[in-house]
Amino acid sequence: MDPKRMSLEEDAILLQPIQRTGKAFYVTLFSLLAVILWAAWAYMYQYRNGLGVTGLARPIFWGVYITNFVFFIGISHAGTLISAILRLAKAEWRRSITRSAEVITVLVLFFGVGNILMDLGRPDRMLNILQYPHFKSPLLWDVSSITVYLTASSIYLYLPLIPDIAILRDHGGKYQWLYRILALGWKGTEKQHHLLERGISIMAILVIPIAVSVHTVVSFVFAMTIQPMWHTAIFGPYFVAGAIFSGIAALIVAMNLIRKVYHLEDYLRPVHFNNLGVLLLVMTLLWFYFTFTEYLTTYYGGEPIHMTIFWNKFTGRFAPYFWGMFLFCFVIPLPILSFQKTRTPYGTLIASISVIIGMWLERYVIVVPTLTHPRLPNETVLYSPTWVEWSVFAGCVSFFILLYMTFTKLFPIVSIWEVQEGREKSMAEVQERIKTYLPGIGVE
Amino acid sequence: MMHKWGMVIDLDRCSGCQACMAACHAENNIAIVGPEEAAKGRTIHWIELLPYIEGEFPHIKARLLPRPCMHCEHPACIKVCPVGATYANEEGIVGIIHSRCIGCRYCTTACPYTVRSFNWYEPRWPKEMKGSLNRDVSVRKKGVVEKCSFCHHRLLRAREKARAENRELLPDDYIPACVQACPSQAMYFGDLNDPFSKVSELSRERRAFKLLEDLGTEPKVIYLSEGM
Numbered sequence: 067m068d069p070k071r072m073s074l075e076e077d078a079i080l081l082q083p084i085q086r087t088g089k090a091f092y093v094t095l096f097s098l099l100a101v102i103l104w105a106a107w108a109y110m111y112q113y114r115n116g117l118g119v120t121g122l123a124r125p126i127f128w129g130v131y132i133t134n135f136v137f138f139i140g141i142s143h144a145g146t147l148i149s150a151i152l153r154l155a156k157a158e159w160r161r162s163i164t165r166s167a168e169v170i171t172v173l174v175l176f177f178g179v180g181n182i183l184m185d186l187g188r189p190d191r192m193l194n195i196l197q198y199p200h201f202k203s204p205l206l207w208d209v210s211s212i213t214v215y216l217t218a219s220s221i222y223l224y225l226p227l228i229p230d231i232a233i234l235r236d237h238g239g240k241y242q243w244l245y246r247i248l249a250l251g252w253k254g255t256e257k258q259h260h261l262l263e264r265g266i267s268i269m270a271i272l273v274i275p276i277a278v279s280v281h282t283v284v285s286f287v288f289a290m291t292i293q294p295m296w297h298t299a300i301f302g303p304y305f306v307a308g309a310i311f312s313g314i315a316a317l318i319v320a321m322n323l324i325r326k327v328y329h330l331e332d333y334l335r336p337v338h339f340n341n342l343g344v345l346l347l348v349m350t351l352l353w354f355y356f357t358f359t360e361y362l363t364t365y366y367g368g369e370p371i372h373m374t375i376f377w378n379k380f381t382g383r384f385a386p387y388f389w390g391m392f393l394f395c396f397v398i399p400l401p402i403l404s405f406q407k408t409r410t411p412y413g414t415l416i417a418s419i420s421v422i423i424g425m426w427l428e429r430y431v432i433v434v435p436t437l438t439h440p441r442l443p444n445e446t447v448l449y450s451p452t453w454v455e456w457s458v459f460a461g462c463v464s465f466f467i468l469l470y471m472t473f474t475k476l477f478p479i480v481s482i483w484e485v486q487e488g489r490e491k492s493m494a495e496v497q498e499r500i501k502t503y504l505p506g507i508g509v510e
Numbered sequence: 511m512m513h514k515w516g517m518v519i520d521l522d523r524c525s526g527c528q529a530c531m532a533a534c535h536a537e538n539n540i541a542i543v544g545p546e547e548a549a550k551g552r553t554i555h556w557i558e559l560l561p562y563i564e565g566e567f568p569h570i571k572a573r574l575l576p577r578p579c580m581h582c583e584h585p586a587c588i589k590v591c592p593v594g595a596t597y598a599n600e601e602g603i604v605g606i607i608h609s610r611c612i613g614c615r616y617c618t619t620a621c622p623y624t625v626r627s628f629n630w631y632e633p634r635w636p637k638e639m640k641g642s643l644n645r646d647v648s649v650r651k652k653g654v655v656e657k658c659s660f661c662h663h664r665l666l667r668a669r670e671k672a673r674a675e676n677r678e679l680l681p682d683d684y685i686p687a688c689v690q691a692c693p694s695q696a697m698y699f700g701d702l703n704d705p706f707s708k709v710s711e712l713s714r715e716r717r718a719f720k721l722l723e724d725l726g727t728e729p730k731v732i733y734l735s736e737g738m
Contacts, residue, residue: 116652117613118630123551125624127615187613187628187653194612200594205616209592291620292586292725440624441722442577443562447551 074233077485080478083328085239087475090327094471098464105461108454109184117187119454126437126449131185134459136305136429137312138178138466139212139284141422144313145171146219147277148345150270158496159341161488162333165481166324167317168223173469174316175216177462182208184458204286215273215280222269225262228252229483241476281309288432294371295364295436304356311349311395312425315418318342320470322415324479333480336410343409346417350399357392374439383448384435387427394424513601513679515660516702516730517689518712519576522737523696526574530557533691534578537661539643541633541650554627556658557688573736576697578688579604579625579658580721580729587617587626596655602730603660611654618655622725626657660699661686681707702730 074081112119122129145167152160183189199206232252235245252258285305288296318339325334364372379388399417402408434449473479501507534540534557543552557578564571581604587596588604595610596617618626632652635643643649646663650656668683681700689697700709709732712718717734 116629116631118547118552122630124553124618124627126551127618127628182614185614187615187655188611188651191610191612194593194595194610198593198595198610200592202589203592203616204590205592205614287616291590292622293619437619441622442624443560444624445551 074237074482077482079329080333080480080482080485081234081237083474084234084476084478091471091475095468098468098471101464102461102468105457105464108457108461112184112454112458113189117185119452121449121451121455123447123449125440125444126434126447128185128433128437129449130430130451130455130459131181133426133429133433134181134462135178135185136284136433137426138174138181138462139281140305140309140312140425140429141316142171142174142178142215142219142313143277143281143306143309144174144317145169146215146222146273147171147310148314148317150222150273150277153266153270154274156499157341158488158492159338161484162330162480163317163321163338163342164484165223165226165477166320166479168219168226169470169473169479170313170316170320171219172216172223173473174466175212175219177466179212179216180462181458204283204290207283207286211276211280211283215276218269218273218276222266222273225265225269226481226484227477228262229254230478230481233482234477244476278306281306288436293436294369294439294441295375296432298360298363300356300360300363304360307349307352307356308425308428311346311353312422314342314346314349315421315425318346318414318418319422322411324474325411328474328479330480333485334411339411339414340406340409343403343414343417346399346414346421347403350396350403350421354396357395371441375435378435378439379431383438384431387431387434391424391427391431394420395428396424398424511703513701514703514730515581515601515603515665515684516700516709516713516732517578517660517686518698518709518718518732518734520696520698520712520734521573521575522717522734523694524574524576524692525694525696526559527693528559529691529693530576530688530697531555531559533687534658536642537644537647537687538659539647539649540656541629542635542639543631547630552630554629554656556627556656575733576688577623577625577721578686578731579660580623580727580731581658581660583728583730584726586620586622586727590616590620592616603662603665604657605659605662606655606657608648608650608654608656613653613655615655622722622727623729626655628655629653661688 120129120131149160149164149167152164183192186192195206195209199209201207228248228250229252231245232249232254235242235249282302282305285301289298289301291297321334321338321342325331361376364376378384398420402413402417438447438449534555535542538556540554540556543554547553557576560575560577562573562575564573581598581602583602585596585598585604588598592614593610593612595607595612596604597607598604613628615628618624618628629650629652633650644663646667664686665684669679672679672683681704685699689699698709698712700707702710702713704710712734713732715734718732719735720729720732723729
């Protein structure tokens, strides 16, 4: 046995998902494929007939697709941002969770963009955005910042993946040619490690402002118009906070699944869920703060055009959605996350599922009520999404899960080398670091 | 001096007969969506009558307000279009390049007057009407946005005619279909830059107002209020 293989013994379980594929995987794969095919058929139906097959009408020109766009882009803030912040903060507990977070970011972005493309009346002309770009439009800002974000977060996912790909290359097994190319000749020399660490730090710093800009710009799509309850400066930070909120929730759900399916209880420990649970709690409170501020400002100002929409959310037609959002975003997660006793993997899973549902509702409650009540008197049109829109939504979620699953079958979902590095080096490093914080331990 | 085309609608004279809507439909090849789709809010109108209630109980009145595109001086729709498919020409008419529109419906959501319509399906006409489409106006395809153009094709035609006859464009040469059709003569059209034009004179009347004036969009459609 060569030394490399020996050194992996402790973490051999991390390679198991790649080496062995059970029946359950194929069952899940085919069920997901069935949903995706159904959704593809639904979209083709829409493509052939026009957007009339959705529930949209005048004046409710935007609905589930735009809600999904904001929702998926929001989820994408899980990864990159959380992982970058934890890396920069040198939070040692990050080591086994960063990868699973970064993958969410990259994969879910496609569905954010996809929903906007599926919302187009003329998807065949989407390249007009490149041919006739009009940079006064916030949608163009979106195109620009999401492109940068996708690029940066892909690099940020790829860099820490290189040493693990090299492990796969040296281990033999399937797809050798792929790993050989992707490993970029990684040998694990001192110089290579140094370069890699540099690259990762630079990207970790870069992706934070990019991630913030992405969701700010998504909010600008609404906030830059003068429509009632959209035209507000709070939308930028509100959307960013909401994005991180739903992003952490998505990460906790993904980690729970990985832990159960691949038996990684040893790597994704209760402490990880506890810590992420605390972060989610902070975001829950921040979400409440922003929501409270937004609605109080509207209510106190009392302008009739805003109040129509305000009351429609509070007591009117959209009350079930609005209070549903409040229930799922605040009432359910808050008590679960407040106590260490319930900040368990299972407890945080319940809270996270609730948050994800709540955040979808939040986006719906932002998009639809404002459009239902334009400034001028209008025919009362009620928007209810059709089977086409729900099918496409289900298809997007399934496709995302499928891609995520596939990733775990090709690459280790827990960063092997970072866990090893944690075991081998950080103990001493952390000790040194603590010494620098405190007086009287003999470090200048 | 460049023309600045504008419209004045005298609400005192408007009887709510909807002749403007009918004329507009015929003139601009507006698709007929049928009763089922109409109930869902899929009708397309370039001008329509907005019903609204004025005043407070017990002094309330039901009113009707004909609403074409306002052709704002500062239009919200133009800014937000990601492909520059909606634009204002040098005379201030807000137009759409239908063949460039990607159908994102950002303009329809951004317009505070909700004047814009979307083609939810491929446009269809009853068989009998197919021969009577106006050849001066292009038929819009499925998936694009459309709205009132102040019958811009009529301006092009009037200009051509004036040029052929070797004369200046006269005020009566260019009138949109709705204005022409109005039986109670509640609608006027002309050059707002000409201080002596009928629309200019009316726009300075005490009754004159613009819709949602405080938004700063500066509409070129001016209303004369009722009952003063």
